[in-house]
Amino acid sequence: xxxxxxxxxxxxxxxxxxxxxxxxxxxxxxxxxxxxxxxxxxxxxxxxxxxxxxxxxxxxxxxxxxxxxxxxxxxxxxxxxxxxxxxxxxxxxxxxxxxxxxxxxxxxxxxx
Amino acid sequence: xxxxxxxxxxxxxxxxxxxxxxxxxxxxxxxxxxxxxxxxxxxxxxxxxxxxxxxxxxxxxxxxxxxxxxxxxxxxxxxxxxxxxxxxxxxxxxxxxxxxxxxxxxxxxxx
Numbered sequence: 001x002x003x004x005x006x007x008x009x010x011x012x013x014x015x016x017x018x019x020x021x022x023x024x025x026x027x028x029x030x031x032x033x034x035x036x037x038x039x040x041x042x043x044x045x046x047x048x049x050x051x052x053x054x055x056x057x058x059x060x061x062x063x064x065x066x067x068x069x070x071x072x073x074x075x076x077x078x079x080x081x082x083x084x085x086x087x088x089x090x091x092x093x094x095x096x097x098x099x100x101x102x103x104x105x106x107x108x109x110x111x112x
Numbered sequence: 113x114x115x116x117x118x119x120x121x122x123x124x125x126x127x128x129x130x131x132x133x134x135x136x137x138x139x140x141x142x143x144x145x146x147x148x149x150x151x152x153x154x155x156x157x158x159x160x161x162x163x164x165x166x167x168x169x170x171x172x173x174x175x176x177x178x179x180x181x182x183x184x185x186x187x188x189x190x191x192x193x194x195x196x197x198x199x200x201x202x203x204x205x206x207x208x209x210x211x212x213x214x215x216x217x218x219x220x221x222x223x
Binding site: 031032034036041042043044045046049087089091097098099100101102103104105 | 116145147153154155156157167168170202204209210211212213214215216217
């Protein structure tokens with residue numbers, strides 16, 4: 001069964017304390033992996049798309065990497081405004097149609 | 113460029129009623145997807161429309177339906193509401209498979 005698991009569920013860091021969020025996936029055929037950020041009461045905001053193992057993308061303090069079984073979202077020297085829920089999603093092909101599966105997210109809280 | 117607009121933002125309905133939610137995508141985007149978000153299940157894919165045709169469907173009962181108009185605006189309908197349908201319903205529009213842009217969502221409460 002296709003599955004996306006994010007860990008940890010929640011993470012509290014001090015401002016400036018770097019860390020990584022994990023997204024592991026089990027799918028029959030990966031067509032793409034997405035990272036989103038979601039603030040309370042808002043819709044998810046697109047961050048990155050990764051397509052193949054070894055690919056990396058960066059944006060400000062965030063860097064996403066991809067292997068054949070998992071993706072990491074590295075946060076370097078985070079600030080309080082980076083506090084949010086980070087969602088991972090995979091796109092896989094099922095019965096000739098694309099299927100999008102989201103993980104349940106990691107709630108990140110950065111303490112000033 | 114205006115973002116994805118969902119109306120209404122909040123809705124309270126009684127069990128057994130039906131509800132229609134609306135989504136206006138970003139101008140030029142022909143794909144609109146709908147998701148249900150709950151604390152227990154997270155974000156779950158409902159269906160996707162492209163050029164007025166349903167292209168993909170998730171594992172939801174037939175009470176959940178949708179449609180897309182020629183201007184790409186989309187509506188989602190839930191009939192015979194159940195308490196478990198209480199959720200945040202999100203719409204996302206896209207022009208390519210690379211990224212999707214979400215609206216603020218409609219918070220539906222079924223009492």
